Amino acid sequence: MKAAVITLSDRASSGVYEDLSGPALIEVLQQGIVSLTVEYGLVPDEKDAILSEYKRFSDCDLIVTTGGTGLGPRDITPDVTADYCDRSVPGISQYLIGESLKITVNAALSRIYAGTHGQTLIINLPGSVKAARECGQMICKIAPHAVKMIAGEGH
Numbered sequence: 001m002k003a004a005v006i007t008l009s010d011r012a013s014s015g016v017y018e019d020l021s022g023p024a025l026i027e028v029l030q031q032g033i034v035s036l037t038v039e040y041g042l043v044p045d046e047k048d049a050i051l052s053e054y055k056r057f058s059d060c061d062l063i064v065t066t067g068g069t070g071l072g073p074r075d076i077t078p079d080v081t082a083d084y085c086d087r088s089v090p091g092i093s094q095y096l097i098g099e100s101l102k103i104t105v106n107a108a109l110s111r112i113y114a115g116t117h118g119q120t121l122i123i124n125l126p127g128s129v130k131a132a133r134e135c136g137q138m139i140c141k142i143a144p145h146a147v148k149m150i151a152g153e154g155h
C-alpha cells in the first residue's frame with residue numbers, strides 16, 4: 001500500500017516548532033500496516049497548500065493528515081477535504097471519533113473527516129502527537145480492507 005502523511009500546521013511549517021505529529025503518525029502506520037510505503041508533506045493551514053498536497057499524492061491509496069480539524073479560526077482541513085472528495089465515508093469518522101471519545105471527551109472537538117477522491121482514501125486526524133498516534137492505530141485496523149474495497153477487489 002502506498003500512503004502519504006501530511007501535517008497541516010502554520011507554526012510547524014514555518015519552523016516555529018518541529019513537526020512531531022507527522023513522524024509519529026508515519027511510525028504508527030508503518031508498524032501497523034504491512035508493506036506500506038509512506039511519503040511526507042508539511043504545509044500551513046491554507047486551502048491551496050492542502051489541495052496541492054492532495055494532488056501531489058494523488059497516486060497514493062491512502063492520505064492521512066494531522067492537524068486543523070478543530071474549532072479554531074484557521075482549522076479548515078475537513079472543509080477543504082470534503083470539497084475535494086467525491087464521496088464521504090462517515091463510518092470511518094464515526095469509528096475514529098467513537099473510539100477517541102473513550103479516551104478523551106475532547107475528541108468531541110475534532111471534526112475528523114474521511115472521504116475518497118478517485119482511488120485515494122483521505123482521512124483527516126487531529127493535530128496533537130497523542131491524537132495522531134491513537135487515531136493512527138485505529139486506522140491500521142481498517143485501512144487495508146478499505147483500500148481493497150476502493151480498488152474494486154473482493155474480500
Ligand code: MTE
Pocket residue numbers: 066067068069070071072075099100101103104106107108109110111125126127128130131134135
Ligand atoms: N482524539 C484523540 N484520539 N486523542 C486526543 O488526545 N485531542 C482532542 C481532539 N481529538 C484528542 C483527540 C483535542 S484536545 C482537540 S482540540 C481536537 O482533537 C482538535 O485537534 P486539531 O485542531 O489539532 O485537529
